[in-house]
Amino acid sequence: xxxxxxxxxxxxxxxxxxxxxxxxxxxxxxxxxxxxxxxxxxxxxxxxxxxxxxxxxxxxxxxxxxxxxxxxxxxxxxxxxxxxxxxxxxxxxxxxxxxxxxxxxxxxxxxxxxxxxxxxxxxxxxxxxxxxxxxxxxxxxxxxxxxxxxxxxxxxxxxxxxxxxxxxxxxxxxxxxxxxxxxxxxxxxxxxxxxxxxxxxxxxxxxxxxxx
Amino acid sequence: xxxxxxxxxxxxxxxxxxxxxxxxxxxxxxxxxxxxxxxxxxxxxxxxxxxxxxxxxxxxxxxxxxxxxxxxxxxxxxxxxxxxxxxxxxxxxxxxxxxxxxxxxxxxxxxxxxxxxxxxxxxxxxxxxxxxxxxxxxxxxxxxxxxxxxxxxxxxxxxxxxxxxxxxxxxxxxxxxxxxxxxxxxxxxxxxxxxxxxxxxxxxxxxxxxxx
DNA sequence: TTAGATACATACACGTATGTTTGTAAACAC
DNA sequence: GTGTTTACAAACATACGTGTATGTATCTAA
Numbered sequence: 015x016x017x018x019x020x021x022x023x024x025x026x027x028x029x030x031x032x033x034x035x036x037x038x039x040x041x042x043x044x045x046x047x048x049x050x051x052x053x054x055x056x057x058x059x060x061x062x063x064x065x066x067x068x069x070x071x072x073x074x075x076x077x078x079x080x081x082x083x084x085x086x087x088x089x090x091x092x093x094x095x096x097x098x099x100x101x102x103x104x105x106x107x108x109x110x111x112x113x114x115x116x117x118x119x120x121x122x123x124x125x126x127x128x129x130x131x132x133x134x135x136x137x138x139x140x141x142x143x144x145x146x147x148x149x150x151x152x153x154x155x156x157x158x159x160x161x162x163x164x165x166x167x168x169x170x171x172x173x174x175x176x177x178x179x180x181x182x183x184x185x186x187x188x189x190x191x192x193x194x195x196x197x198x199x200x201x202x203x204x205x206x207x208x209x210x211x212x213x214x215x216x217x218x219x220x221x222x223x224x225x226x
Numbered sequence: 227x228x229x230x231x232x233x234x235x236x237x238x239x240x241x242x243x244x245x246x247x248x249x250x251x252x253x254x255x256x257x258x259x260x261x262x263x264x265x266x267x268x269x270x271x272x273x274x275x276x277x278x279x280x281x282x283x284x285x286x287x288x289x290x291x292x293x294x295x296x297x298x299x300x301x302x303x304x305x306x307x308x309x310x311x312x313x314x315x316x317x318x319x320x321x322x323x324x325x326x327x328x329x330x331x332x333x334x335x336x337x338x339x340x341x342x343x344x345x346x347x348x349x350x351x352x353x354x355x356x357x358x359x360x361x362x363x364x365x366x367x368x369x370x371x372x373x374x375x376x377x378x379x380x381x382x383x384x385x386x387x388x389x390x391x392x393x394x395x396x397x398x399x400x401x402x403x404x405x406x407x408x409x410x411x412x413x414x415x416x417x418x419x420x421x422x423x424x425x426x427x428x429x430x431x432x433x434x435x436x437x438x
Numbered sequence: 439t440t441a442g443a444t445a446c447a448t449a450c451a452c453g454t455a456t457g458t459t460t461g462t463a464a465a466c467a468c
Numbered sequence: 469g470t471g472t473t474t475a476c477a478a479a480c481a482t483a484c485g486t487g488t489a490t491g492t493a494t495c496t497a498a
């Protein structure tokens with residue numbers, strides 16, 4: 015095959031990742047063949063092995079294309095909680111839900127991660143990364159919730175670590191169930207869904223014991 | 227191999243399902259081999275193919291062992307909402323969380339379903355069943371929430387279909403995230419988690435539009 | 439202008455999962 | 469007690485995915 019220029023090669027890489035999204039989504043990650051991906055991109059496995067070590071490398075690269083921007087968004091939120099942390103969290107949560115609902119790449123990759131990926135010992139590195147990422151996310155959420163608590167937006171007796179867990183669970187759960195359902199416009203209801211959850215935090219009963 | 231009695235054969239079947247739980251959990255459903263399952267049970271693939279048509283049949287049988295009892299529990303709740311539907315829903319939700327936290331078989335199978343199974347066109351029958359089951363669950367939750375609404379436990383402006391979606395999402399999300407985290411005693415916090423969510427429903431803002 | 443590196447395509451060797459078929463010893467019907 | 473069916477084990481044929489090795493045409497740098 016003819017050698018392409020650097021830019022053409024980079025474009026080939028993107029096309030392979032696009033193809034991986036489609037194939038992973040259609041067949042599931044483990045049933046997807048490197049040949050499937052190559053063919054979908056109009057290439058051969060030679061191109062795949064040139065740009066990536068193996069299927070796992072493709073998978074992580076594909077995830078990074080959507081997760082890195084979202085992580086940056088949360089980082090900014092933590093860096094400056096602002097005068098209304100709870101309201102800002104509401105809007106950020108709603109914004110994430112809207113992204114899932116409206117950006118097709120985000121939709122597809124979330125569907126792949128939530129429904130078409132088997133985490134097991136074989137992909138231990140990926141699991142460890144994911145666990146670290148999730149833990150960091152919870153810590154950040156807890157930090158923002160504590161800021162809200164200091165401003166009196168949340169009762170003092172609320173355990174912010176547990177509340178962060180609940181918030182994170184709620185968001186993931188809403189994304190997961192909506193992706194499975196698709197019967198209403200998530201973007202329209204995103205604000206209400208988030209506001210209802212925070213109303214619960216504001217009127218939460220006292221905790222039975224400390225978390226952890 | 228020697229022929230076994232009917233009871234012995236039924237026990238063999240159970241052992242195969244136990245083995246399937248372990249192997250699916252360890253390797254993921256699609257990476258799990260029928261030979262893996264047979265060996266784990268101390269048998270051969272001959273036994274597997276005698277009791278089940280293929281891997282999909284084993285998977286559904288394994289799921290049924292835990293999902294059927296839980297579905298029966300929800301059915302009973304719908305048949306008689308009682309004088310305090312919201313309180314009863316709180317206790318039922320907490321009970322499910324406790325089951326996930328304390329019953330090892332429930333824990334394992336939920337982990338398999340949530341983290342170690344790839345839903346795709348290849349297993350379309352399983353997906354269709356699951357979608358129907360989930361839809362039925364949401365309808366039942368909505369029914370109970372409407373009963374609570376008639377009793378004044380939830381504001382009249384709340385869309386019960388959307389609230390059922392939120393509740394279901396919250397439960398699944400909590401189960402999923404706790405299974406991934408495992409850093410606190412879920413059974414201890416189950417009541418607080420559910421009560422906090424229902425506090426949100428009771429203080430929910432008016433909806434922006436109709437769901438669906 | 440040419441030597442080497444690049445960006446793939448093609449071909450091969452290997453392991454391995456699957457479905458099926460055949461074998462077989464014990465249980466059960468009679 | 470004999471024949472048949474049951475509940476598996478063992479062996480076989482087939483297919484398929486992976487990794488790697490090799491081929492090659494083009495780009496690029498000197």
